Amino acid sequence: MNFGLKLWSTNADVIDKAACLIKEDVFQYIELTPIPNTEIDPFLKQDVPYVIHITTERHGFNIADESKWDFNIQVIDECIEWADKLNAKYLVLHPGFGSIDKSLDFLQMIDDDRILIENMPKIGLYDEQMIGYSPEQIESLMGSKFGFCLDLNHAVKAAISLRLDYKDFISEFMELNPSYFHIADGRLNYEKDEHLAIGKGEYDFEFLKNLMRFANNTQVTFETPRMDLNSFSDDIRNMNILNQISTNR
Template sequence: MKKDILIGSHLSIAGGFWQALVRAHSIGATCVQIFTKSNRQWAAKKITDDDIKKFLSIKRELNIKTIIAHASYLINLASSKKDVQEKSIKALVDEIDRCEKLEIPYLVLHPGSNSLEATSDACTLIADNLNKVISLSNPKRTMILLETMAGQGSTIGKKFEDLAKIIGLIKNKKHIGICVDTCHIFAAGYKFDTEISYQALWKNFDEIIGIKRIKVIHMNDSKKELGCHIDRHEHIAKGKILPLAFKLIMNDKKFAKIAKILETPNSSQNPKQDQKNLDTLKSYIKK
């Protein structure tokens, strides 16, 4: 049913957390992704009881079904600098706390980047630090989602095997899931825009990580070619990924209850461009 689909975009919280919900509703989104704090600063403003009350009541009123938070870009659990690791752990614990307060079930995290260690060692480092974060925050409702990455620079997470290695080392796996980003996996070299490559991709993903771990899909087209390792998002059907890929995802039963979030170029306080992309995705759904 079209009205039950979980689809939305990343939107600004300027003017208050609840404003993101109003923006989402205005473009026909049923879910939304936000930063719960400035994504380029370590410091964060406290969340007040009023913020929480207003956010939750407007969420109910507008019938926004799922909310996703994206963690700050500064967090790097794989940093070769010990002080950055420590700052990152603290910041991530704080972000989980903010999500718990706002009743946000998913917090998307870039696994990390490290140019010094071998990838496998960086994965171990990430898992060790995630175990620390989980035991420090002991989340009740918020799950951390490791995002699949394009592999730009020294970022970890361009291969499903790397993410599987990290998850394998997590002590309490119920706190960890995956956010698949279509632009990133394409840029990382995974093809999925033909019938055959689409089926093969998810079979491969299921064998290495497990389809059940996917909790969110970032629906982004890619400005750059397959396997380029460059992370540049493009509007749906305007980039290098054939629209068939998005059509298949929109009609895939296994993703029916998975939130699909656009992170396509927008001015996030004026989400009209997102509405176009949402309408395109909705038009792909077979009745």
């Protein structure tokens, strides 16, 4: 299992620390989200493995919004340019909120087989109707062109909204053969996205780790809180906790 550190392009001040942890093999790659109007140069200086997470709805990006398609294309093109320059293995993409048909139409315009479609909660932070919350929707969005990033936290949240057993629901997602994962802990009585440290919520990480163990070339990015933005000690603590969890079932 390879573990990744999550950074945004506004975190240029800590890229040297992050790169040291990669070179020491504490973590194995950086998942980097390019934020509009930031520079790639600090990240080019570090010869480490990257994955790009395409800019999200926090910055106005939504592939289901037809009125924003020109902006969305511009954002994706810029992220692809970053991925090319950083030799990134994957680009992770949120499928948006609103109409899945609009998202499917938009994806017809995109052609890069490094793109992984990420599953989402059913209900957004502001009560949006999210796209890609079920295995059926993800399979449709992937089509024959794209791969799959399984966000385990999002899957649990969608299961809560749908009143389904989250373990059975995640097992259905696993049939789509993800090899890239996002993890965080959370509560089982709250359907909206949250990112708790491993062990601070209610998820069964023995079960989740056991599932990830059987994926091919598993890459796992921690989406857990960082109390000190200049330190990765919380990431290391979360990784150590996950490593100590037994998968003997």
